[in-house]
Amino acid sequence: MMYKPGHITGKFRSKKMCGIDGCQRYHNSLLHNKILSKMPYQTGQRDRSVQPMLNCRLANEPRKQLFKMLPIDIYGPNGKYEILSMFDEGSAITILEEDIARKIGVRGQSHPLTLQWYNDRVVTEQSFKVNVEIGSRFDDKKFTLKDVYTVNHLNLTEQSFTKENFEHFGHVPLQNYSSTKPSLLIGLNQAYLGVTTTWIQGDNDSPIAAKTSLGWVAYGPTKSSTRSSPRVMVIKEQNLHKMVSDYFEADSFGVNPTSEQLESxxxxxxxxxxxxxxxxxxxxxxxxxxxxxxxxxxxxxxxxxxxxxxxxxxxxxxxxxxxxxxxxxxxxxxxxxxxxxxVTQEEVTxxxxxxxxxxxxxxxxxxxxxxxxxxxxxxxxxxxxxxxxxLLKGPEQAQPLMRILLQFRQGRIGVAADI
Structure with missing residues (x-):
């Protein structure tokens, strides 16, 4: 049996219950989670044309983990704003919701960005490359994030955290938050912010508290369950239309005349x-x-x-x-x-x-x-x-000599004029 990319066990129903480790689902025992969890995820041919920048995936089952999210302050010309950030080692870029960028008053160079949601839709939008400052809630340290991309809706998962639910976090300066979605995704290009210097760990089923440059962050498994919908997003910097356009431009290079005037x-x-x-x-x-x-x-x-x-x-x-x-x-x-x-005497003096x-x-x-x-x-x-x-010399208005020489192949008589 060959499994194609995107295959899920729910499509294959069996009349016989699985029975492995008390599993009561109706599927072949070969498709049990323990076996599937060992199978590496592979992308098909359609994914190879996409430049993967972010791959954030959640299971469609009750999850028992905290993502690496941290409340921070973000600064701009319009002042300070409190947001929730998320560290993602699977992202090559750092992304900020455009609404937050607008509120703090930052603006940058326009840049096309394509967001592809699997089994949903593909959206290409104009992103802006901006530079912002962020800082911890517990000290005055600030860090500059360069080349941050903005998107209309980051659409990451909603998360809550209550420090009092975990006894081993008693003396750790962690900040609680409730039903909040991250507005800033910190990628690998800002990896230094997520470097852990100190950590506190309970048992294997408890989250870890790690001290980073932005403060303490709690993440990892928890004993409480929450339910969230699956989200998979892939971002690419170049849309299909531009790729096709670039292909034909390269194919006709040196053949078709260009209307664009090349100037210094x-x-x-x-x-x-x-x-x-x-x-x-x-x-x-x-x-x-x-x-x-x-x-x-x-x-x-x-x-x-x-x-x-x-x-x-x-x-x-x-x-x-x-x-x-x-x-x-x-x-x-x-x-x-x-x-x-x-000139007058006053102008002279x-x-x-x-x-x-x-x-x-x-x-x-x-x-x-x-x-x-x-x-x-x-x-x-x-x-x-x-x-x-x-003074500048100004753009050349005279006809290039090469063009004049080639035009002698089009007509018999050359005409010169002088003003």
């Missing part, structure tokens, strides 16, 4: 500045903000450098009257069009951390000797700093 962080910053500062003036001209690497910029004094460059230009003007005349004409055009104005004096010089084209063009030198340096060094 600096280009993204420059594009954001362009999109947020570009405006159309009433005169139908556009105004664009400068692409500062850091804002506000900090400049050293540059007036002395600019004055030296100005004296050099004036010296040449004294030697060449035609050069001086054309230079003055070009500068007058800047004032006439509103590109430049004369006032000191600004963002002031930069921009030198300029003339460029003459040998093929157009009568035309003079003024160039503002943003590469001029003062104390090893220049205006260009404080």
């Amino acid at each position: 962080d600096e280009d993204k910053q420059a594009r954001h500045i362009l999109e947020t500062t570009t405006i159309l003036r009433p005169n139908k001209h556009y105004e664009v903000g400068l692409l500062w690497k850091k804002f506000p910029p900090q400049f050293p004094s540059s007036r002395e450098m600019a004055e030296r460059r100005l004296f050099s230009i004036e010296k040449r003007m004294h030697k060449d009257e035609k050069f001086a005349e054309r230079y003055k004409e070009e500068m007058a055009k800047y004032v006439e069009k509103g590109y430049a104005r004369k 006032e000191s600004y951390a963002q002031t930069w004096y921009l030198p300029h010089f003339a460029v003459c084209n040998p093929h157009k000797p009568s035309k003079l063009r003024i160039v503002f030198d943003a590469a001029a340096t003062a104390n090893s700093t220049s205006l260009n060094a404080s």
Whole structure:
């Protein structure tokens, strides 16, 4: 006989009573609990595609044990909140109910998380990776939990604990709680919190009290029974839709063109500045903000450098009257069009951390000797700093050379233009 994953004895009825150790259930004696308890649980093929993060299982029979649950304080920007936590060595991650995260005011990066309940349903929800502080109820020690996942409902089992029911816990500082569900599941990534330094044990049918970094916690077998419904949960960080999408993206790599524009962080910053500062003036001209690497910029004094460059230009003007005349004409055009104005005496004497004096010089084209063009030198340096060094280059708008060369295979004639 072969047993498949998920097999349970309740599906196989026998006309003959078991009889082993007084068992009055109607099943074959080969299926008795003592034999089944020795059979290791194995997952089928369907489980292998899931990344198991948590496996918390309860039997559908009266249980006689306490899970490792402990009342603690959790802290956030909105203050302190009292919750019940649970240590689970079967969980690779730490999970917090989203309602608690909202109450203490913590928020983190959105992250997809899939919760699969066996024989029930599969739920994919947006989780948040948060960092929280927790502490013991009996001292002032606090511990920071990093990369904690939030879920809408942790849905762990409800548990009660009364210290007075156990004589060997008489002097142990354990806190009672009644019919409470854990809101925080502490996984293996926070294993140091569950390390036991001292423990107290009664007989083999009594729970153990263990001292951890978060205080004393009671867990293990008890002589009283409680009934709870079975719960099995498996969590994975990647849902099926994304896995299929990633597969096809890898399959078509280098074949299909991508609409996503690959940009560096600096280009993204420059594009954001362009999109947020570009405006159309009433005169139908556009105004664009400068692409500062850091804002506000900090400049050293540059007036002395600019004055030296100005004296050099004036010296040449004294030697060449035609050069001086054309230079003055070009500068007058800047004032006439509103590109430049004369600063006031107060502006000259006032000191600004963002002031930069921009030198300029003339460029003459040998093929157009009568035309003079003024160039503002943003590469001029003062104390090893220049205006260009404080600005981002911005995203590349020109066509890549490789694309231009490949386009010659599409048409016979290449066209170039200049503005």
